Amino acid sequence: MKQAAAARLIPISEIFGPTIQGEGALIGRPTVFVRTGGCDYRCSWCDTLYAVLPQYRDEWQPMSSEAILTRVQHLSGGHPLLVTLSGGNPAMQPLAPLLEQGHAQGYTFALETQGSIAQPWFADLEVLTLSPKPPSSGQEMRWERLERCLTAACAGSGNAGPQICLKIVVFDEADYTYAREVAARYPELPLYLQAGNHTPPHLAQEIDTAGILSRLQWLMERVMADQWYEVRVLPQLHTLLWGNRRGV
Amino acid sequence: MKQAAAARLIPISEIFGPTIQGEGALIGRPTVFVRTGGCDYRCSWCDTLYAVLPQYRDEWQPMSSEAILTRVQHLSGGHPLLVTLSGGNPAMQPLAPLLEQGHAQGYTFALETQGSIAQPWFADLEVLTLSPKPPSSGQEMRWERLERCLTAACAGSGNAGPQICLKIVVFDEADYTYAREVAARYPELPLYLQAGNHTPPHLAQEIDTAGILSRLQWLMERVMADQWYEVRVLPQLHTLLWGNRRGV
Numbered sequence: 349m350k351q352a353a354a355a356r357l358i359p360i361s362e363i364f365g366p367t368i369q370g371e372g373a374l375i376g377r378p379t380v381f382v383r384t385g386g387c388d389y390r391c392s393w394c395d396t397l398y399a400v401l402p403q404y405r406d407e408w409q410p411m412s413s414e415a416i417l418t419r420v421q422h423l424s425g426g427h428p429l430l431v432t433l434s435g436g437n438p439a440m441q442p443l444a445p446l447l448e449q450g451h452a453q454g455y456t457f458a459l460e461t462q463g464s465i466a467q468p469w470f471a472d473l474e475v476l477t478l479s480p481k482p483p484s485s486g487q488e489m490r491w492e493r494l495e496r497c498l499t500a501a502c503a504g505s506g507n508a509g510p511q512i513c514l515k516i517v518v519f520d521e522a523d524y525t526y527a528r529e530v531a532a533r534y535p536e537l538p539l540y541l542q543a544g545n546h547t548p549p550h551l552a553q554e555i556d557t558a559g560i561l562s563r564l565q566w567l568m569e570r571v572m573a574d575q576w577y578e579v580r581v582l583p584q585l586h587t588l589l590w591g592n593r594r595g596v
Numbered sequence: 597m598k599q600a601a602a603a604r605l606i607p608i609s610e611i612f613g614p615t616i617q618g619e620g621a622l623i624g625r626p627t628v629f630v631r632t633g634g635c636d637y638r639c640s641w642c643d644t645l646y647a648v649l650p651q652y653r654d655e656w657q658p659m660s661s662e663a664i665l666t667r668v669q670h671l672s673g674g675h676p677l678l679v680t681l682s683g684g685n686p687a688m689q690p691l692a693p694l695l696e697q698g699h700a701q702g703y704t705f706a707l708e709t710q711g712s713i714a715q716p717w718f719a720d721l722e723v724l725t726l727s728p729k730p731p732s733s734g735q736e737m738r739w740e741r742l743e744r745c746l747t748a749a750c751a752g753s754g755n756a757g758p759q760i761c762l763k764i765v766v767f768d769e770a771d772y773t774y775a776r777e778v779a780a781r782y783p784e785l786p787l788y789l790q791a792g793n794h795t796p797p798h799l800a801q802e803i804d805t806a807g808i809l810s811r812l813q814w815l816m817e818r819v820m821a822d823q824w825y826e827v828r829v830l831p832q833l834h835t836l837l838w839g840n841r842r843g844v
Contacts, residue, residue, distance in 0.1 A: 366820050366823075366825065367816070367820070368816050368829050375623065375624075375828075375830065376623075376788065376828035376829050376830040377828050378819060378820060378824070378825040378827065378829075424823065424825070425823050427823040427825060428825075429823075429825035430825070540624065561836070561837060564837065565837060568615070568616050571626060572614050572615070572626060575614075575672065575673050575675040575677075576626070577614065577626040577672070577675060577676075577677035577678070579626065580623075580624035580625050581616050581624050581626075582623065582624040582833075583833070585830075585831070588809070588836065589809060589812065589813060
């Protein structure tokens with residue numbers, strides 16, 4: 349019994365907010381972030397290595413879904429809001445009970461994941477952002493895994509399933525070409541391009557705002573030159589506002 | 597006959613793009629901007645006075661809807677995209693033929709207006725952004741006019757009508773209070789708060805990016821303190837990228 353209970357604990361790197369979602373389809377939206385610890389990827393430019401690398405494991409607090417929800421309720425003053433589940437890769441965790449308990453209290457849930465691990469509870473989310481990693485990440489693309497995530501999200505019975513969108517970080521021409529390929533495979537899904545931050549915490553003390561903005565401009569021009577009018581191009585708003593600061 | 601044709605000409609301040617929509621519900625979306633000349637308002641912090649004040653009238657080119665569409669098609673390379681109708685106040689203009697001709701070519705239309713003038717063709721738009729002006733603008737609020745715009749947008753037969761959203765520029769506490777009032781009146785409409793640019797072209801040579809970002813932070817904190825979780829808070833992306841430059 350004790351083991352079963354322990355198995356349901358979720359390693360939590362941080363819970364913070366409410367703040368503004370800084371990227372993707374929900375940009376500008378007030379939300380509380382729940383960041384789980386642990387990741388099956390090691391992206392070269394990862395900006396949350398403290399939620400990824402095993403050497404940070406001691407900082408991750410094992411929490412029950414009840415305890416997570418209590419913390420979210422405290423932060424939001426008991427007013428239901430959008431909860432953003434991020435990581436690391438939150439799809440590694442048993443989050444079904446959290447969704448169920450949160451929904452009962454009026455909270456809604458958006459999950460951000462690279463699309464490497466599918467879970468049946470994807471169907472219970474309000475928003476699923478799949479963020480397949482481009483070549484610059486150094487990770488290998490496994491299309492069949494992304495496909496499994498989409499299938500899981502659509503397989504729910506009894507509700508409409510989540511709003512699904514794609515988000516791709518673009519650093520260079522190879523990443524851009526990859527993004528075009530993803531768009532061609534999934535023309536029905538809204539796709540967000542995000543200019544990458546080449547100055548994440550482990551690579552730089554200060555972020556290079558001018559460099560990030562100039563990459564954003566390049567990305568916009570690239571999209572226009574290809575007459576790729578269905579896409580959306582966005583920065584990371586939180587990076588422009590707060591640099592690499594955590595907890596905002 | 598000549599007069600009737602002339603009456604259908606639309607004063608155009610500028611047509612530019614494709615570029616990225618920098619604000620509101622369509623932030624990040626590639627679009628061509630069609631800016632009409634003439635406005636029934638004189639907002640103190642207007643950032644497009646060249647499309648508002650009569651002394652710029654000589655710069656406005658009277659164009660037929662056919663000529664406007666030809667220009668848009670040229671800019672977009674003949675690939676249909678989202679056209680953003682802005683001003684000035686584009687609701688002063690006879691834009692029904694442009695919508696009809698554009699739709700026939702696959703183009704879609706988003707209109708941005710303060711909500712002072714209603715038009716039956718609002719129902720034919722894809723997106724209608726109503727941007728009622730807060731106290732800092734120096735303009736008087738006429739709720740019944742905004743109401744008429746909403747009615748016009750919903751009165752169309754034969755299509756679903758536009759996606760409608762509200763956008764309010766906030767400079768100070770009085771503007772914020774006003775935004776709360778608008779939200780209370782229209783709880784069913786998505787509302788976007790936009791941190792104002794206190795350094796528009798006629799007031800400053802260079803924009804004050806730090807000042808704009810610090811106003812954005814204040815606005816975010818203000819929203820969180822009120823637990824106003826349904827709103828969206830966004831900057832003007834184009835201002836952060838290009839300052840007060842025109843045509844981008």
